[in-house]
Amino acid sequence: MASIKEIGQELIEEFEIFDDQMDRYEHLIDLGNALPEMKPEWKTEDRLVKGCQSTVWLYAEAEDQKVKFYADSNTVITKGIIALLVRALSEQKADDIIAEDLAFIDKIGLRAMLTSQRSNGLTAMIQRMKLYALGFKNAAQ
Amino acid sequence: MSTETKVTAALDLAKIRADFPILDQEVNGRPLVYLDNGASSQKPSVVIDALSRYYQNDHSNVHRGAHELSNRATELFESARTTAAKFINASSEREINFIKGTTEGINLLAHSFGRKFLLKGDNLIISELEHHSNIVPWQLICAEREVELRVVKVNEDGEWDLEHFYSLLDSKTKLISTAWVSNSMGTINPVEEIIEAAHKVSAAVHLDAAQAAPHFIIDVQQLDVDFMSFSGHKVFAPTGTGIFYGKEKWLLEMLPYQAGGEMIKEVDFGGTTFNDLPFKFEAGTPNIGGAIGIAEAFKYLMNLDRVALQEHEDAVLELATNLLLEIPGVKLLGPRNNRAGVVSFNIEGIHPSDLGHLLDAQGIAVRTGHHCCQPLMKRFNIPGTCRASFSIYNTKDEVHLFIAALKKAIIMLK
Numbered sequence: 001m002a003s004i005k006e007i008g009q010e011l012i013e014e015f016e017i018f019d020d021q022m023d024r025y026e027h028l029i030d031l032g033n034a035l036p037e038m039k040p041e042w043k044t045e046d047r048l049v050k051g052c053q054s055t056v057w058l059y060a061e062a063e064d065q066k067v068k069f070y071a072d073s074n075t076v077i078t079k080g081i082i083a084l085l086v087r088a089l090s091e092q093k094a095d096d097i098i099a100e101d102l103a104f105i106d107k108i109g110l111r112a113m114l115t116s117q118r119s120n121g122l123t124a125m126i127q128r129m130k131l132y133a134l135g136f137k138n139a140a141q
Numbered sequence: 142m143s144t145e146t147k148v149t150a151a152l153d154l155a156k157i158r159a160d161f162p163i164l165d166q167e168v169n170g171r172p173l174v175y176l177d178n179g180a181s182s183q184k185p186s187v188v189i190d191a192l193s194r195y196y197q198n199d200h201s202n203v204h205r206g207a208h209e210l211s212n213r214a215t216e217l218f219e220s221a222r223t224t225a226a227k228f229i230n231a232s233s234e235r236e237i238n239f240i241k242g243t244t245e246g247i248n249l250l251a252h253s254f255g256r257k258f259l260l261k262g263d264n265l266i267i268s269e270l271e272h273h274s275n276i277v278p279w280q281l282i283c284a285e286r287e288v289e290l291r292v293v294k295v296n297e298d299g300e301w302d303l304e305h306f307y308s309l310l311d312s313k314t315k316l317i318s319t320a321w322v323s324n325s326m327g328t329i330n331p332v333e334e335i336i337e338a339a340h341k342v343s344a345a346v347h348l349d350a351a352q353a354a355p356h357f358i359i360d361v362q363q364l365d366v367d368f369m370s371f372s373g374h375k376v377f378a379p380t381g382t383g384i385f386y387g388k389e390k391w392l393l394e395m396l397p398y399q400a401g402g403e404m405i406k407e408v409d410f411g412g413t414t415f416n417d418l419p420f421k422f423e424a425g426t427p428n429i430g431g432a433i434g435i436a437e438a439f440k441y442l443m444n445l446d447r448v449a450l451q452e453h454e455d456a457v458l459e460l461a462t463n464l465l466l467e468i469p470g471v472k473l474l475g476p477r478n479n480r481a482g483v484v485s486f487n488i489e490g491i492h493p494s495d496l497g498h499l500l501d502a503q504g505i506a507v508r509t510g511h512h513c514c515q516p517l518m519k520r521f522n523i524p525g526t527c528r529a530s531f532s533i534y535n536t537k538d539e540v541h542l543f544i545a546a547l548k549k550a551i552i553m554l555k
């Protein structure tokens with residue numbers, strides 16, 4: 001399994017291929033569509049991420065000391081953004097997730113959109129993922 | 142010469158566009174198409190230059206110094222007031238107050254009118270389509286004064302339900318405050334009828350003209366409206382500017398808003414007297430540069446053929462509406478006709494925020510969301526809309542770019 005930083009670098013390179021903004025979005029949407037399905041019964045009120053303009057659910061399970069994330073959204077673009085986060089953070093160790101600064105996000109050429117998402121919930125999504133990691137870490141101790 | 146040729150000669154769109162330097166740029170590799178004028182309009186060079194000229198040559202505080210610069214600043218500031226009075230055809234400069242925007246105008250009115258004229262058992266009328274800034278100040282003052290806040294329903298087309306309005310209006314109605322044009326739908330409200338009905342029961346009317354001022358030729362005397370507020374930044378002027386109009390007979394009776402310098406006649410610990418109109422409502426050093434900027438924006442507009450402008454704006458909006466309605470799954474919010482400046486819509490199965498991102502990726506600036514009208518969104522049971530809002534400088538070519546970009550976005554999102 002590649003590290004979070006390595007996956008982040010991979011994503012930067014993937015997005016670098018495109019020089020048109022629409023193509024980057026297309027790729028982002030594809031990533032969102034490829035997210036593993038989140039079972040409807042997992043989409044409960046307590047798994048809603050507050051602070052997002054669109055509806056976002058996040059759920060995680062611990063598997064062999066690693067954290068596996070499931071997520072969904074009612075908007076296509078936000079789902080793509082969560083897919084980026086899930087790809088980088090899912091199946092990583094709790095400690096690594098907690099320590100990660102996710103610097104790659106700012107380098108994938110979707111700055112304008114992410115600026116609006118940052119105030120609209122990107123930070124809340126990252127925080128929720130780290131909280132899951134922290135919860136599993138504490139439970140394991 | 143036919144009027145037709147005169148109109149075309151007067152309305153040189155290329156020249157108007159060139160007056161707004163910001164429009165000439167690329168966003169995400171495409172020419173910028175700015176369709177977020179309902180949120181804020183762009184500024185013509187004459188306004189930008191007037192600000193810079195003022196700060197480079199003429200700035201000092203107003204109404205105070207016995208020196209050349211102060212005199213010049215005062216002269217510019219007060220002549221800005223005269224220009225503003227002319228722009229809305231107020232009968233006197235005493236009825237014009239500079240404010241920082243529509244929001245401040247409404248808060249001023251709620252405070253200064255509310256604490257004077259609203260008594261327990263009275264009622265005040267707004268409607269479902271109001272911007273939050275024309276809701277929340279009234280909720281606060283109504284709670285404080287034990288006054289009932291009545292809300293006129295809008296029909297399926299996003300227009301005032303006049304029957305409901307008449308059922309709410311009674312002899313205890315003291316004030317009606319409503320948008321002239323809805324910011325989220327573009328609906329033009331029947332303000333003449335509302336004003337006439339209000340005056341029959343001696344109620345005053347305040348018009349939130351934030352979305353009307355950029356498009357309409359305003360005549361407060363002909364409207365016979367009691368109060369009006371609008372923001373400068375939506376009418377080609379700097380941010381932090383706006384106009385609050387009130388009939389003198391009301392302003393004389395109303396309580397001051399903020400207190401401090403400028404608004405006083407004489408301060409004494411035994412009792413302070415307030416300054417005459419219009420200074421009574423302008424505590425502290427005003428936004429002098431802003432007033433000069435807003436006056437320059439008014440002059441810019443008044444120098445154009447405004448009838449031709451309005452025809453042009455209507456034609457652009459009509460084209461956008463027609464082309465939108467050809468798109469499968471499109472649903473307009475608001476009436477098909479009877480709108481100004483705004484077309485607000487949803488596409489079935491697509492979240493408006495997704496549309497906003499993909500339009501931005503193609504250089505098209507629109508706004509998505511609830512447009513500060515949460516009660517209205519609840520009324521229609523939608524999370525928000527995608528809103529394209531047009532100004533004098535938008536062209537039919539830009540409408541075609543917008544529609545093409547929208548179609549591309551829809552294909553990607555479906």
Ligand SMILES: Cc1ncc(COP(=O)(O)O)c(C=O)c1O
Pocket residue numbers: 179180241242243244245272274275320322323324349351352372513
């Ligand atoms: C109808 C309406 N009323 C009030 C406002 C508030 O204006 P401002 O934020 O400039 O005070 C707006 C601006 O969005 C508006 O469109």
